[in-house]
Amino acid sequence: NAGVTQTPKFQVLKTGQSMTLQCAQDMNHEYMSWYRQDPGMGLRLIHYSVGAGITDQGEVPNGYNVSRSTTEDFPLRLLSAAPSQTSVYFCASSYDTPGTGNGELFFGEGSRLTVL
Amino acid sequence: DQQVKQNSPSLSVQEGRISILNCDYTNSMFDYFLWYKKYPAEGPTFLISISSIKDKNEDGRFTVFLNKSAKHLSLHIVPSQPGDSAVYFCAAPGGTSYGKLTFGQGTILTVHP
Numbered sequence: 001n002a003g004v005t006q007t008p009k010f011q012v013l014k015t016g017q018s019m020t021l022q023c024a025q026d027m028n029h030e031y032m033s034w035y036r037q038d039p040g041m042g043l044r045l046i047h048y049s050v051g052a053g054i055t056d057q058g059e060v061p062n063g064y065n066v067s068r069s070t071t072e073d074f075p076l077r078l079l080s081a082a083p084s085q086t087s088v089y090f091c092a093s094s095y096d097t098p099g100t101g102n103g104e105l106f107f108g109e110g111s112r113l114t115v116l
Numbered sequence: 117d118q119q120v121k122q123n124s125p126s127l128s129v130q131e132g133r134i135s136i137l138n139c140d141y142t143n144s145m146f147d148y149f150l151w152y153k154k155y156p157a158e159g160p161t162f163l164i165s166i167s168s169i170k171d172k173n174e175d176g177r178f179t180v181f182l183n184k185s186a187k188h189l190s191l192h193i194v195p196s197q198p199g200d201s202a203v204y205f206c207a208a209p210g211g212t213s214y215g216k217l218t219f220g221q222g223t224i225l226t227v228h229p
Contacts, residue, residue, distance in 0.1 A: 033217075035219075041221060042120075042122075042205060042219045042220050042221040043160070043205060044219075045218070050215055059218075090160070097215050098217035099208075099209030099210075101148065104165070105150075105160075107160045107161070109157075109158060110157070110158070110159055
């Protein structure tokens, strides 16, 4: 099993450009989510999905779009990149929703995004 | 909503001694708490969890304690090893619904040989 795979690992964008961060998991997990990590801020939830066709907003959703057409994939779209979106992005999945006994999150290795 | 606070940004410990990392939360609507460990340039990995039906959970050198009345968690590492040097995050379910896991700011643990 590859677990949670994120691409690309590194990306540099100019302000206003759009791009998609890819996330795929091969564990047949229903729950998937995107976090961003910034210094001193911990991990902040952007969007999450409890199953194919269902998405919801997290703590910091503005400027990001998601969709979940399959169980395996959960791409994160930056619509018009801004310097404030410079961050490390982590995709995570779990068998069950967080807060339950099987809600342990498995994380990808991260995608480092720089917006100039 | 849920807030999770780790008030110590960093902790430095000698090898072989105990490391104690602390975490406070605000909303006890859900009763399952987790600790994650993160090395540089890697994703966080699950370390240990605790349900509110317990006040202690052990896994080898790692023990998590839960004080529900104080809404406080602590992670004890005994004995600490240099390989334990990492960022530690505590996490709690969101305040109003399942689906949101809220993380603390993290504590950087450095274990000196």
